[in-house]
Amino acid sequence: MQLAAFLQFLRYEKRYSEHSCRAYATDLRQFNAFLKEKYELEEAKAVNLGILRSWLVELMQQGRASSTIHRKASSLQRYFKFLMQEGQLQENPMQALQLPKKKAALPHFLAEQQLAKLFSGPYFEADFPGQRDRLMLQLFYQTGMRRAELLGLRWTDWDAGLEQLRILGKGQKMRIIPILPQLNAALAAFKALAEESLANFDPKGPVILNDQGQAPYPKWVYNKVRQYLGLVTTQEERSPHSLRHSFATHLSNQGADLQAIKLLLGHSSLAATQVYTHNSLEQLKKVYAQSHPKAKKKK
Incomplete structure (x- = not known):
């Protein structure tokens, strides 16, 4: 071959x-x-x-x-x-060749309450590794970026003034993601900490580095995310993609336009984004069952 x-x-x-x-x-x-x-x-x-x-x-x-x-x-x-x-x-x-029918797999995501608990809890130390881990999880959840995109993110891709990140996605396609002031401040604080903590800090280098100040492997990122998500959920699927799915699902649940979610995720087709509408429909059904007079069971 x-x-x-x-x-x-x-x-x-x-x-x-x-x-x-x-x-x-x-x-x-x-x-x-x-x-x-x-x-x-x-x-x-x-x-x-x-x-x-x-x-x-x-x-x-x-x-x-x-x-x-x-x-x-x-x-x-x-x-x-x-x-x-x-x-x-x-x-x-x-x-x-006729392949077996592919089952439509729904994305695994965490509840908003679980992620709120993670970021508000006492899980991250104030030192470089602890704040690095916190920022890594924030970037996944607040931007929906992929693991490879996070590993490729460099300080030069962050525009603090415009509050946005430049992401190099699949097929070398570039997209711009707006970020909230909270994440913008977290990036600024972490950059200052990294400059203080790492002798070999590169202001043009990768944002996420391991404890030795080197670019981490994809498996290292996966293990870190799985470890932290295990603090707030028992579900088996605990990965960077779980946070990407959570980002998209929570946006959809809050009424975000599907086309906007597509652009934020960097999907080439709207069909790939439509899977998140299922979770929104399930949320609507739950609200309907709890709120509509005709849906309430008689006592």
């Missing part, structure tokens, strides 16, 4: 994020291992529909979620398309 050339194409021509490139690499290496083990094949050019169906069956037998299978299939689809562009394949064998 011409995996190295494909990843170079994604990274430098399509300008995919490092996180996306790693995901593609993992999916394709797993498929390559399947080809070697089951069919003693070294490259994807010999793949046919029968092989793809057996790969699909194996994933299903492993208990992989339909969303995971669809993601892996998307990686293969993109790779075979690349091979066709390079003249290595005449047609894309994925075109005829």
Whole structure:
């Protein structure tokens, strides 16, 4: 498999994020291992529909979620398309593969009261690590940014005067996110603390650094968020994306325009944002059941 050339194409021509490139690499290496083990094949050019169906069956037998299978299939689809562009394949064998129906997964989010408890509670120390953790969670919840976007956020992306952040999103698309005065003040206070605490502080460098003043790994961010969210919720899904979902859900519940939420999240399609209307409808049903005279049960 011409995996190295494909990843170079994604990274430098399509300008995919490092996180996306790693995901593609993992999916394709797993498929390559399947080809070697089951069919003693070294490259994807010999793949046919029968092989793809057996790969699909194996994933299903492993208990992989339909969303995971669809993601892996998307990686293969993109790779075979690349091979066709390079003249290595005449047609894309994925075109005829029928995938299992993808279940519509509702986003996992925290209640407003839970996040209010987190930010008002005694969970963050006053030192650099504690205030760094607090700011990291604030940025996720108050802007809806993705983990990769947070890791790419630099001090030069913050405009304190205009109270806004410049975010580099998927596909190297830039968007501007307005921030509240509270978050603007938190950024100013943390920058002053970082200058005082870190000998190697770079005013043009990343906003979020680990305890050693270095750029953290994505897993480090995930573990930090999971740890803190565990203080206020017992739900299993506790990740940076949970805070992104909470941001969008709470905006929707408060009546924010769906198009505005789309722009804030950096979605390319409104369809990706519409999932948050479900939670708003559930909230409306709850209010209706509690408030409307005809909905109240007779005692």
